Amino acid sequence: MRVIRDAALADGRRADVRLDGDRIDAVGDDLDGELLVDAGGKLLLPGMIDVHVHFRQPGASHKETWTTGSRSAAAGGVTTVVDQPNTSPPTVTGAAFDEKDELASASLVDYGINGGVTENWDPDSLFGKPLFALGEVFLADSTGNMGIDAELFAAAVERAANENVPVTVHAEDADLFDESVLPRNTGDASASEAGGGGRTDADAWSAYRTAEAEEAAVERAVEVADGSGAQVHIAHTSTPEGVDAARAGGATCEVTPHHLFLSRDDLPDLGTFGRMNPPLRSEERRKAVFERLREGAVDVVATDHAPHTREEKDASIWDAPSGVPGVETALPLLLNAAREGELSYERVRDVTAANPAEIFDLPRKGRIEAGRDADLVLVDTENARKIRGDELHSKCGWTPFEGFAGVFPEWTMVRGEFAYRDGEFGSACGENVRR
Template sequence: MLIANATLPDGRERDVRIADGEIDAVEPSLSGEPDVDAAGKRLFPGAIDVHVHFRQPGYSHKETWETGSRSAAAGGVTTVVDQPNTDPATVDGAGFDEKADLAAASYVDYGINGGVTESWNPDELFDRPLFALGEVFLADSTGDMGIDADLFGDAVARAAENDVTVTVHAEDADLFDQSARDADAGGEGEAANADLWSAFRAAEAEEAAVERAVEVGGDSDADVHIAHTSTPEGIDAASAGGATCEVTPHHLFLSREDLGELGTYGRMNPPLRSAERREAVYERVADGTVDVIATDHAPHTREEKEAGLWDAPSGVPGVETMLPLLLEEARQENLSYERVRDLIAANPADIFDLPSKGQIEEGRDADLVLFDPESSQKIRGEDLNSKCEWTPFEGRRGVFPELTLVRGEIVYRNGNFGTAVGRNVRR
């Protein structure tokens, strides 16, 4: 394939030739009849979403590898990393193998994270083509995946021995504000009181857990990556401690002020923060302090999300809207196209050791996304490809891709899907 006249993230106009799944040449002018005339359009490296929950095995009524990866491809994401809290959890060899069999249905490349519980089997996990350990729940009240500090230290040490990154869900449940629950006098958790979830899972709980995670990581000389940081304090603690961190689109664009409209659809962990904290998070995304944007794509059905506040599951979908929302920010000149590229492609590839991905360079995988920078449109849940069919970004604007390639294969083009070609990036 020859793509001609494309504008790259840094503003250069180039022709890009693809051969055998790789980028063969990137030049001002290449000979041959172009397959795609990209004049007036931008060509990006495919996004790498290092934090998704595609729900299989165990919860296929919420999402499957097929529907989740289609949603990814339609949003310009060409690599995803799935988290371990499925059923069974990915904590041993059998759990990994079951998930790997299901992942064969993926339209995009993928990694599989191993989990840490009291019953995990590190020998079996590290014998598999594991992407990382994570999402490791440090002192977090999320149920079966939560671990104590001693087990966390052991897991980090084992990961360091095997040169595996540890991705940490950093919230210290000891610092949750019980008075927020008490404030719900009726105990019914009505959607109108959705802000109580943010008050309950207090911002201080994140900073304390990040500090603990980077301290333990430093003791073991491990690579620690903090998932979905939602506060400027958490981001700064990660940066000061030598860890990398990610921010989700919902923590970047939404705040507690949106909960009156979102209700329980806006419940997630960590929760939405104040408008002031959201603005401070955005500043750190723009100035380079934050390393990665990742979605924490966590779909649930409408019926599940419409339960009372204390019963509704946490999480929102986002894999299809991450890049479009960021490209809209670039279109509005709030972020540069180069910064967007770094957040969604170049930095994830560097941090997680994916040398064949993340850049438009000769010899890299031809994971490419083409879009018209002026094709801004309203986001509608009914138009998206996730099985849950809703979005917390309803009515906001995004710039969606018209063409998505995974290793040179067309997986999405103008509303149509190609072939499922995904493979494990750690194969």
């Protein structure tokens, strides 16, 4: 038995944590065992469960790999990630699932693999796999090659309900996008075909993908789910109206760090590096979403970690790809907000670990208590530092949070083994959480 001595827990208690192999054996005072770490009153948290990442393999390893993405996760206190289906090939068949699962064996952290829905999906082969959930089902063909129509969405939700699998929904209604801002008002968000006209400023993407499109899509998603009995989880909710609609409809929802800490006011500095789906919202809406996080209306913080190279992002607002990295900076940003009194440490623990474990049925994850996996993160809450993209571990090498303050882990442990400690990484030992 190994003991972490004198740790501060999120609820304010001071306790020892004893480990038995890959599990937590006991939490209490003066526990017997071999000293592993003297925490000295530093904060010990359950590892973050990031239920929304894009590690880009297979198909785009120049942006990220399971090795680089999981290193970035471990350095940021994330011990479990859930990869989304829009890789190449997309994870819509059992064969595609197996290909991704083999690549994920390089991960330093535990992982889940979300299966997706397209016109070509194979539900029979997908549901024969250990799916984490049915991931990022789109309400409209509004976000690229994973888009689906309303009829297929309803069929997917019904099948997921029958299999008792949650459905993660990207909720934006393309019918409510403002096409008047598009180049030459062609209805096609491609400057290369439009040839000028329309808006070309960095805020144009936010103006195009309206806040109203999110609220309407959330309402539609929960309405469809209500008839099927499916459990719906709304991904990357970016507006207070979207959060409220999810809550009113009985769905759970997640919010990203970029929608919590960035707004349209930041776009003059970010430029096309601030383009993502859903887009950044007004500062007023950002503050309202943060308030809902603080008061408990937001269930989960997930990153939607979606790295692209600098060269890819350095394009026009209509041609740059959507997405930003975030798996390494999410927990540090939230911990710094707690350090500054904007959140409680208990709230940080709940939205990053306890709630995702409960929502997605991970009974061995998410809490520091006997019988759970020893997925642990130690932080010195007084040791904040500036976030610098060239010091992070994602392959893309940049961050939208350049210069923000973050509280980073001293070490991160996955099932009793150090995945990251004092700038050094452990070996690949991640496992599929459904296996």
